[in-house]
Amino acid sequence: MSTAPALPPVEQVLPGIWALPLPITGTGLAYVRVYAIEADDGFYLVDAGWPSPSALDLLAAGLAAAGASLADLRGVLVTHIHPDHYGLAARIREATTAWIALHPAEAALIDVRYSTESKLGASIQQWLHAAGVPHSRSEELSASMLAGPGDIGICHPDLELRHGDRPPIPGREVVAVHTPGHTPGHLMFDLPAENAVFAGDHLLSRATPNISFGPLSDPDPLSDYLRSLLAVADLGPRTAFPAHQHAIPDAASRAEELVRHHDDRLQEVLMVLRSGAETVHEVCGELAWHHRLESLPAYLVRAALGETHAHLLRLATLGAATVSPGPPQRWAAVSTRGTG
Numbered sequence: 001m002s003t004a005p006a007l008p009p010v011e012q013v014l015p016g017i018w019a020l021p022l023p024i025t026g027t028g029l030a031y032v033r034v035y036a037i038e039a040d041d042g043f044y045l046v047d048a049g050w051p052s053p054s055a056l057d058l059l060a061a062g063l064a065a066a067g068a069s070l071a072d073l074r075g076v077l078v079t080h081i082h083p084d085h086y087g088l089a090a091r092i093r094e095a096t097t098a099w100i101a102l103h104p105a106e107a108a109l110i111d112v113r114y115s116t117e118s119k120l121g122a123s124i125q126q127w128l129h130a131a132g133v134p135h136s137r138s139e140e141l142s143a144s145m146l147a148g149p150g151d152i153g154i155c156h157p158d159l160e161l162r163h164g165d166r167p168p169i170p171g172r173e174v175v176a177v178h179t180p181g182h183t184p185g186h187l188m189f190d191l192p193a194e195n196a197v198f199a200g201d202h203l204l205s206r207a208t209p210n211i212s213f214g215p216l217s218d219p220d221p222l223s224d225y226l227r228s229l230l231a232v233a234d235l236g237p238r239t240a241f242p243a244h245q246h247a248i249p250d251a252a253s254r255a256e257e258l259v260r261h262h263d264d265r266l267q268e269v270l271m272v273l274r275s276g277a278e279t280v281h282e283v284c285g286e287l288a289w290h291h292r293l294e295s296l297p298a299y300l301v302r303a304a305l306g307e308t309h310a311h312l313l314r315l316a317t318l319g320a321a322t323v324s325p326g327p328p329q330r331w332a333a334v335s336t337r338g339t340g
């Protein structure tokens with residue numbers, strides 16, 4: 001019988017700032033790190049966590065280790081609306097007087113992703129057909145969602161934060177940094193006085209964050225992401241505290257590594273196009289992945305398709321690939337010298 005992986009302990013990462021790991025169920029990532037910030041009037045969270053049945057109790061226990069309780073919470077800064085970051089927000093709002101803050105581009109997606117009225121499944125199927133996924137596969141791939149319409153409590157933000165905004169946190173300087181790519185309204189939260197930044201899913205210490213095209217993405221999410229990576233260096237030297245895995249001592253050099261990873265991947269996609277693959281589905285099947293695609297759960301296969309599509313769209317923006325309308329859409333490398 002498999003047992004759930006042990007959570008790392010609550011850890012003070014900076015004076016007055018704690019990392020509180022909360023479990024995630026059903027994904028490869030075992031936990032999400034929610035951060036608690038002590039301010040003059042109480043405590044603030046970066047991200048809310050995954051809405052498992054025990055999450056609120058675990059959050060309360062984590063806050064107790066930091067010398068606080070749920071009643072001390074004044075606000076929650078949510079990096080983006082993925083369920084491991086936003087999922088517990090509605091229950092925190094019910095249990096406390098804390099405000100919930102999000103970027104407007106993220107707030108705009110809440111109902112599309114989580115409302116029971118949402119037609120998200122149909123939009124995903126349409127995208128999969130355009131991507132050349134056979135009908136026999138597309139139903140299973142569109143139905144498998146970690147948390148989709150109806151799965152978690154809806155919580156529209158009390159406070160919308162845009163790039164450069166400073167949320168009202170007495171005694172702390174916190175600056176919202178818009179970093180679209182992983183999602184359209186992803187925010188990092190910069191702490192200039194501490195030379196630290198809460199990175200959400202924008203930077204991870206080991207994995208490369210998922211950058212996918214799909215019904216919830218912007219038109220060219222990889223170009224957005226690469227710009228957002230360059231913006232990390234503009235903050236100056238920073239220790240990044242991501243929502244998964246470990247602290248990153250030099251955020252700018254990790255951002256450079258991720259840019260190089262995507263450059264290599266773009267070249268690989270171009271080679272696969274030149275070898276004759278045409279649809280997103282065909283290109284995806286020819287790329288090297290850490291695990292065999294057939295062995296992956298459906299939601300990760302969809303993530304791989306979304307990543308492949310994002311790289312193709314970036315190549316189109318660079319003038320290195322073209323696409324003809326479908327379905328299925330057919331991609332081709334532009335045959336000029338110098339594109340690699």
Ligand SMILES: [Zn+2]
Pocket residue numbers: 080082182201
């Ligand atoms: Zn995410």
Ligand SMILES: [Zn+2]
Pocket residue numbers: 032082084085201243244
């Ligand atoms: Zn995450």
